[in-house]
Amino acid sequence: MNSPAEIPFKNVILLDRLSGTAVYLQIAHQMINAIQRGVLVSGVKLPGTRPLAEMLGVHRKTVVAAYNELDAQGWIEILPNSGTFVAKRIQVGDLVTLPFDTKNLVSYPKQAGYSFERSMLLDRPVSLSKVELEFTDGLPDVRLAPMERLAKAYSSVLKRKNNRKYLSYSHVEGNIYFRGKLADYLNNTRGLHIGSNNIITTRGIQMGIYLASMLLIKKGDHVVVGNLSYYVANMIFQQAGAQIASVPVDDQGISVEAVRKLCETTRIRMLYITPHHHYPTTVTLSAERRVELLNLSIQYRFIILEDDHDYDFHYNSSPVLPLASADGAGMVVYVGSFCKAMAPGLRAGYIVAPENLILELGKLRRIIDRQGDLMMEQALGELLDEGEIQRHIKKAQKVYHHRRDLFGELLENHLSNFLTFKTPPGGLAIWTEWRKDINLMRISKACLKQNLHLPQTLLFQTENLSAMRLGFGSMDENELEESIHVLKNVLEKNV
Template sequence: MSSPVEIPFKNVVLLDRFSGTPVYLQIARQMINAIQRGLLTKGVKLPGTRSLAETLEVHRKTVVAAYDELDAQGWIEMLPNKGTFVTKKSPVSDASPLEFNANDLVSYPKQTGFAFDRSMLLDRPVSVSKVDLEFTDGLPDVRLAPMDKLAKTYSSVLKRNNNRKYLSYSHVEGNAFFREKLAGYLNNTRGLHVSKENIITTRGIQMGIYLASMLLIKKGDNVVVGNLSYYVANMIFQQAGANILSVPVDDQGISVEAIRQLCESTRIRMLYITPHHHYPTTVTLSAERRVELLNLSVRYGFIILEDDHDYDFHYNSSPVLPLASADSAGMVVYVGSFCKALAPGLRSGYIVAPENLITELGKFRRIIDRQGDLMMEQALGELLDEGEIQRHIKKAQKVYHQRRDQLSELLANHLSEFLSFKSPPGGLAIWTEWRRDINLMRVSKACLKHNLHLPQTLLFQTGQLSAMRLGFGNMDTGELSESIHILQKVLETDGS
């Protein structure tokens, strides 16, 4: 049996005097860890409180409190006239003090002790930079978000006497009031004809795509996307077991003729589109092609998963209504969010579909997110009811319109020898096509040295394509100007 002399308590218990955790709890927890790891085994006699206090250089009462905590939790037993011993809860096998590493007790394992499958499919290049300037793929400016209004409304909801219904379990489809107001908003702005029963809330568009894919796609199903397409959606479809089939995208949007030809030879389960501003090229699907796609979906029986990407921001004319507004056969599943309209961190999204699908989606959603944030949804519903979100979008649209025009002018005046582009009719990004001899990854790395971040997800460079998606929404006019001048400097010196 091990004796107290053999145990290196000075190394077993490592105290942090600046920690917010009381010293006696630090002692107790680390001794429990030593018991669990096998260093302090069943029946080991522990030092007396005075002796251990001298070893750890703490007050004896601190050790007494630590022992009391260990005793209360059942890790030790105190026997009158005999001493304090580890109980039978400890592992049977001994751990050698010579091989013992004290850091094991205050650190978490870096790797699992078991094997598991790793997915290269779900690898997503995420680069976080601390520089001041960054082009995104089309994120909004969170500085414009009506946070004061939202905070005031959210605080009001929290303080009400009837807020218990938002703090308990409720509709798995989401806050009923929010869904009712959201239905009215979508009917007014997108020409839909839905009620709250046609809506389930999500944590953004990606969750909506995920839920729809898990329910509607089986292994081996064919999903058609544009070439190019939203890489996150592609990852989700492949994770669900789908085969990805890509069709061309031109200045009128995704090719209907290519989809028709596919349908004649292959069974298609789903078509994924971002028709208002195709991701990443920003082109708008023409009204004629929208009608043709709806007819094809009815004829060949494929689902249209319509992503409401950047619908709220259009500058040249009224937006073309979504396919869901003309869907009379129940073939369209419409996903959208307020993440672009307000801020990406406010994960408020939705799926619009016939009631029977919403009911089934609720079962899937319950597994990963019981009902969403009912309190926040109530606040957002009230902002919709008061017209505050609508007013914010109208004001933000003017700001983004100005920023689109400025970035277009900067690109034309300073980078025309390196790239070509068309100013998009809406959205928060410009698609730029570059000279083939320019290495975009090298440009990105060089820009980073000059305080400008160009994430890898913006770069599209293959043997047939050299392009970059430049989001302007997150930067004001001064930041846009500075960013383009950095890009110009890099291209003229060490970036190509």
């Protein structure tokens, strides 16, 4: 049995005077750690409070407090006239011969001690950077979001006497008030004909795609996407066990004829589309093709998963209504969010579908996110009722329209020797096609050295394609001009 003198407590207990954790708790936690790892074995006698205080350079009362904490948790036994001992009932198995390795005592294991399945499907090429300028794939400018008004609404909800219903567990598919106001909003802006029972709230579009995929797709099902398509959605479909088939996309959107030919030979379970502004090429699905796709879905009984990620931003004319607005057969599952309209960090999304599917989606969502943020949804519902969100979108649309035009001018005036593009009718990004002799990854790395981040997810370069999806919405006029200036300098030096 180890004696107190044999245990190097100065190595077992390392105190951090700058830590926010009280010193007595640091001592207690590290002694618990040593007991769990077998360094301090069951029944070993611990030093008295004075000797340990001297060893650690702390006040005796600090050690007393630490011992009291250990005693309260059952790790030690304080026996009158005998001393303090590690509790005899503590058993740590056979692994009690670990060396006195300080790193083992104060750090968490880097690797799991058990095997588990790893998914290459979910690997996402995310590259983070702290530089000031960054092109996104079409994110909004959070500086435009009505945060002050939202903060007031949220604070008001918090202060109300009846807020208990928002702070307790719920068994519904999101805040009922918000779903009602959201249904009115979607009916007015998207030509839908829905009620609150046709909506389930989510933490954004990705969660909506995930829930729909987990419920509606079985292993081996065929899912059709455009070529190119949203890579996150593709990952979700594959994780659900789907086989993905891609069909061409042209200036009128996804090819209906290609979908029809595929249906003639293959049983299709789902078609995923971003019809308002196709991701990543930004083209709008024509009204004629929308009707044809709906008819095909009825004929061949496949689900249309309609991702309407930036419906609110259309500049040249009135937006084309979503397929869900003309769905009379219950074939469309419509997903959207306020992440583009407000700010990505708010994570306020929704799924619109027939009521029986919403009820089943609710069962699935409750096991990963029981009810969503009822408090935030209440605040957003009130902003919808007051017209605040609608006014914000109208103001933001004017700003983004101006930025789109400016960005197009900058691309044409400074980079026309390197790329071509078509001005999109809406959205927050421009699809640019580049000369085949330009290495986009090399350009991205060179831009980073000059304070401009071009994430890998924006680059599309294969043997037959060289393109970038460049978001303009998150930058103001000066930032757009500076970014193009950096990009031009890099291209002139590297091409």
